[in-house]
Every structure is written in C-alpha cells, then in structure tokens.
Amino acid sequence: MTGVRARVRAELTAEIKTIACRQMADEGPANINLRAIARELGMVSSAIYRYFASRDDLLTALIVDAYDALGEAGEAADATVPPHEVEARFLAVAHAAYRWARDQPSQYLLLFGTPVPGYAAPQDTIAPATRFTTVLLRILDEAARQGAVPAVRPNVPVGVSADFAALRELTGTDVGDELMLAGMQSWTALFGAIGFVLNGQFRSVVSDVDDLFGEFVRTIARQVFHAVDAPARPAPVRPAPV
Amino acid sequence: MTGVRARVRAELTAEIKTIACRQMADEGPANINLRAIARELGMVSSAIYRYFASRDDLLTALIVDAYDALGEAGEAADATVPPHEVEARFLAVAHAAYRWARDQPSQYLLLFGTPVPGYAAPQDTIAPATRFTTVLLRILDEAARQGAVPAVRPNVPVGVSADFAALRELTGTDVGDELMLAGMQSWTALFGAIGFVLNGQFRSVVSDVDDLFGEFVRTIARQVFHAVDAPARPAPVRPAPV
DNA sequence: TGTACATCAGTGAACGCGCGTTCACTGATGTAC
DNA sequence: TGTACATCAGTGAACGCGCGTTCACTGATGTAC
Numbered sequence: 001m002t003g004v005r006a007r008v009r010a011e012l013t014a015e016i017k018t019i020a021c022r023q024m025a026d027e028g029p030a031n032i033n034l035r036a037i038a039r040e041l042g043m044v045s046s047a048i049y050r051y052f053a054s055r056d057d058l059l060t061a062l063i064v065d066a067y068d069a070l071g072e073a074g075e076a077a078d079a080t081v082p083p084h085e086v087e088a089r090f091l092a093v094a095h096a097a098y099r100w101a102r103d104q105p106s107q108y109l110l111l112f113g114t115p116v117p118g119y120a121a122p123q124d125t126i127a128p129a130t131r132f133t134t135v136l137l138r139i140l141d142e143a144a145r146q147g148a149v150p151a152v153r154p155n156v157p158v159g160v161s162a163d164f165a166a167l168r169e170l171t172g173t174d175v176g177d178e179l180m181l182a183g184m185q186s187w188t189a190l191f192g193a194i195g196f197v198l199n200g201q202f203r204s205v206v207s208d209v210d211d212l213f214g215e216f217v218r219t220i221a222r223q224v225f226h227a228v229d230a231p232a233r234p235a236p237v238r239p240a241p242v
Numbered sequence: 243m244t245g246v247r248a249r250v251r252a253e254l255t256a257e258i259k260t261i262a263c264r265q266m267a268d269e270g271p272a273n274i275n276l277r278a279i280a281r282e283l284g285m286v287s288s289a290i291y292r293y294f295a296s297r298d299d300l301l302t303a304l305i306v307d308a309y310d311a312l313g314e315a316g317e318a319a320d321a322t323v324p325p326h327e328v329e330a331r332f333l334a335v336a337h338a339a340y341r342w343a344r345d346q347p348s349q350y351l352l353l354f355g356t357p358v359p360g361y362a363a364p365q366d367t368i369a370p371a372t373r374f375t376t377v378l379l380r381i382l383d384e385a386a387r388q389g390a391v392p393a394v395r396p397n398v399p400v401g402v403s404a405d406f407a408a409l410r411e412l413t414g415t416d417v418g419d420e421l422m423l424a425g426m427q428s429w430t431a432l433f434g435a436i437g438f439v440l441n442g443q444f445r446s447v448v449s450d451v452d453d454l455f456g457e458f459v460r461t462i463a464r465q466v467f468h469a470v471d472a473p474a475r476p477a478p479v480r481p482a483p484v
Numbered sequence: 485t486g487t488a489c490a491t492c493a494g495t496g497a498a499c500g501c502g503c504g505t506t507c508a509c510t511g512a513t514g515t516a517c
Numbered sequence: 518t519g520t521a522c523a524t525c526a527g528t529g530a531a532c533g534c535g536c537g538t539t540c541a542c543t544g545a546t547g548t549a550c
Contacts, residue, residue, distance in 0.1 A: 006423030
C-alpha cells in the first residue's frame with residue numbers, strides 16, 4: 001500500500017494551505033506564519049519543511065491555487081450560458097469573479113493587491129494566472145466572430161497594435177485591435193470595480209454596492225459588445241480556438 | 243525665538259516621513275520599521291516617539307500625505323485646462339493620477355492596495371481621501387451642466403439612486419443619476435487600469451503600457467462625456483459648486 | 485511469509501535576528517519675572 | 518539683563534515577543550528478496 005503515506009501527505013499538504021488561507025484572512029496576504037500553522041496542526045515548526053521547502057514555496061502554492069480557483073469559477077460560470085450569447089457570458093463571468101473575490105477577499109488581494117515584499121513570483125504561477133483571462137478572451141473571440149464593435153471605438157496605438165498581433169498569434173484568436181483594446185479595458189474596469197468594493201472605497205457613499213457593481217458590469221458589457229454600429233462583417237468559418 | 247525648536251521639530255517630522263516612504267518603496271507599504279528609521283536618522287529607536295505616538299500614527303500621517311499629494315496632483319492638472327473642456331480636464335486629471343502612481347507606487351498601493359493588516363484608518367484620513375474624487379466630481383458637474391450623456395446609458399438601481407440623491411445634497415452638485423453612475427464607473431476603471439499597470443498585469447502582453455493606458459483613458463472619457471445622443475437639455479443657471 | 489534494510493514524518497533544541505514600546509534619566513533650549 | 522524654573526529632545530537599557538530555518542535524532546511505515 002504505497003498509497004497510504006502518500007494520501008496522508010496530500011491531506012496534510014492541503015490542510016497546511018487551508019490554515020494559511022485562514023491566516024491570510026486575518027493578517028493579510030503577506031503575513032502567513034509557518035510557526036502559527038505548525039502550532040495549529042499540533043506539530044513542531046520544523047515539521048512544515050517536510051511539506052514546503054520554504055515560506056516562499058508555500059506562498060507560491062497559495063497563489064497558484066488562488067489563480068486556479070478564480071479561473072475555475074470563471075470557466076464554470078461561462079459554461080452556464082449558451083456560447084453565442086456573448087454579453088450574458090461576460091456578465092456571468094464577471095459576477096463569478098465578483099463573488100469569488102467577496103468570498104475570499106484575502107486570496108483576491110494576494111493576486112491583485114499589493115505584491116508581497118521580497119517575493120518574486122516564479123514561473124509556476126504564470127500559466128494559472130492566464131486561466132481567467134483566457135475565459136474573457138474566448139468570449140471576446142466569439143463576439144468578434146459575431147461582428148461586435150465597441151460602443152466607443154478606440155484608436156489603437158501602433159505599438160499596442162503590434163503587441164495585439166503577437167497576442168493573436170500566441171492565443172490563436174481572431175479579435176481585431178479595437179475590440180481587443182476595448183476588451184482589455186473592460187478587464188481592468190472589472191477588476192478595478194471589484195477592488196474598490198473590496199477595499200470599501202464606496203463606504204458611506206453607496207450602501208448597496210452589489211447593485212452598483214451589477215450595473216457597472218452591465219454598462220461595461222454594453223460598451224464592449226455594442227454591435228449596433230457594426231459594419232456588416234461575415235462571420236469567419238474557422239473553428240473556435242482553445 | 244520660540245520658533246527654532248518648532249522648526250527643527252517640523253523638519254525632523256518631515257524627515258521621518260520621507261525615510262518611511264523610502265522604506266515602503268523597498269519593503270512594501272505594510273512594512274515601515276520604526277527602528278530602521280531611527281537608525282537612519284542616527285537616533286535611538288525610542289526617540290521616534292517624540293514625533294509619533296506609535297507606528298499606526300506614523301502610518302496615518304503617511305496615508306494623509308499620500309491622499310493630499312494625489313489630490314493636489316489632480317487639482318493642479320485640472321487647473322491647466324479651461325473649465326468648460328470637460329473631456330480634456332478628465333484626461334489631464336487621469337494622467338496626473340497615473341503619473342503620480344508610477345512615480346510613487348508604494349504610496350499608491352498604500353492607498354489603493356491591500357489594507358495594512360491590523361490598521362484601522364482613523365477619521366483624519368477621510369477628508370483627504372475625498373480630495374481627488376472631488377476633482378472628478380467637479381468635472382462631472384460641469385459636464386452635466388453642458389448636457390453630457392454617457393455613451394451607454396446605465397439603468398440606475400433604485401437604492402443606488404437614493405444614495406446618489408444624498409450625495410448630490412452633500413456635495414452641492416447637480417449630476418444626474420446616469421451620469422453619476424457612469425462617472426463612478428469611469429473612476430473605478432481609471433484606478434483599475436492604474437493598478438494593473440503598477441502590478442505588471444500587462445507584462446509580456448503589452449510592451450508600451452503608457453500608450454495602452456493613454457488609449458484606455460481616452461476611451462473612458464468618451465464613454466462618460468459622450469454627448470452626441472444627448473437630449474436637448476437647457477444648461478441650468480446655478481453657479482458652479484465648490 | 486518473514487526478515488533486513490531504506491525511506492521518510494515528525495521531534496526538540498538551537499541559531500541569529502529584529503521588532504514595538506516603556507521608562508527613568510540627562511542635558512540643552514526656551515520662558516517668566 | 519540676569520536668574521530660576523519649566524519644557525522637551527534624545528539616551529540607553531530593558532521587556533516581552535516571535536519569526537524562518539537548520540540539524541542531528543528517533544521511530545514508524547514501506548520495500549525487496
């Protein structure tokens with residue numbers, strides 16, 4: 001039964017991360033404390049090093065988990081809406097991000113708040129970090145196929161346009177420059193709104209922040225996926241990308 | 243010369259804050275260190291307590307200063323543009339915030355990043371916090387007087403509408419619900435974009451983030467101050483608010 | 485199936501470090517008559 | 518103008534605390550023949 005030790009190990013590893021998450025909720029993302037975790041597990045502090053080589057390693061694991069959880073929440077929400085309803089998909093995904101952020105604010109802040117001082121994110125965090133963004137990009141791709149045009153058409157700077165071309169190449173998408181810029185802007189707007197709600201920026205100004213956020217997101221969606229002024233553009237026949 | 247001691251005191255107080263700011267740049271906003279400050283000043287650690295009653299007190303002073311600096315940057319930028327050119331004013335103010343944030347990222351993160359664990363902002367920080375927002379609100383007020391209507395007209399939820407009414411009362415502005423919501427959305431979008439740039443969210447995707455930000459802001463401005471579809475609405479005669 | 489050996493989880497003590505804050509004090513700077 | 522007193526900046530020692538990490542170790546769990 002080689003699996004017994006392995007299973008116990010996996011369980012304890014998970015438990016360490018769970019406790020670290022709870023700690024972050026109390027003390028802030030930068031303040032995980034190996035000794036306190038060991039104490040809570042009834043272990044001696046050095047025992048933690050059987051599971052994580054260092055504090056930074058544990059932090060990396062938490063970041064990867066958080067990115068994955070956010071990405072999964074986005075994917076799950078996206079899957080509940082018919083693929084061609086791009087605006088509804090965006091709304092579903094945006095609200096999923098909002099809910100996730102409100103449910104675990106410290107994990108959200110671990111990803112999008114102040115970087116932890118002295119910590120340099122290793123390669124392992126890059127792939128999970130793109131997971132949520134990929135969901136948004138897929139919606140944008142479908143919107144492009146439907147000929148969507150943003151309500152306010154941006155003028156994409158040449159340097160940025162070149163970057164977008166590389167991005168299309170890399171991701172196998174076919175989103176035009178204007179829509180891509182509008183999409184990125186909506187992305188920053190979405191997370192800006194979430195951050196403001198989380199940090200209480202609307203406190204003593206707006207009481208029902210959930211309602212406010214909801215209307216923010218609806219407005220953003222209509223800005224990006226506004227198709228009324230769209231020139232008649234035939235849908236390309238290439239299949240959907242990953 | 244009662245002023246000699248007072249002047250030295252003011253200078254040292256300022257120097258403590260300056261050192262604390264530099265420290266934040268290295269170690270993150272949450273990590274100011276009284277002993278290190280004293281060391282750098284060539285003093286004994288307890289001497290700091292002649293100037294600040296506690297670490298939290300120093301933190302409060304830094305937050306107030308940061309809010310004031312951001313507010314002043316916004317006001318200064320706003321003053322460079324003729325009052326009736328609302329879109330240009332917004333652009334100027336947005337870029338001022340961006341520049342300020344890029345020049346002192348740690349101070350920006352002190353205000354808009356992860357809250358410092360265990361620190362509860364006292365009353366003193368509230369007034370300075372509104373200074374920058376007030377600039378935006380004044381621009382919005384002028385825009386309302388000119389009959390501006392957002393490119394995508396939001397549906398303001400009833401609860402939020404009530405809050406907006408109270409806000410109008412409190413600030414002596416006359417910005418309608420739709421424009422107010424669009425304005426707030428632009429506010430979150432602006433700071434979301436700044437935060438993303440600061441935290442390197444566009445790294446290895448877009449190289450010239452300044453250009454990207456510039457176009458973001460132009461797009462946001464046109465979304466808010468879009469007046470083309472505006473119903474003919476006579477400009478009210480009441481004078482400009484504070 | 486049983487035995488000899490290797491693996492590995494957890495122990496306990498220690499290292500080196502630094503923090504915020506208090507307190508009784510010294511000595512210089514300012515104030516009032 | 519000079520003296521007696523009050524104010525206050527800075528000292529130095531101490532308190533109590535906790536952290537991440539290393540290392541030699543014990544003893545239980547798994548493996549190979």
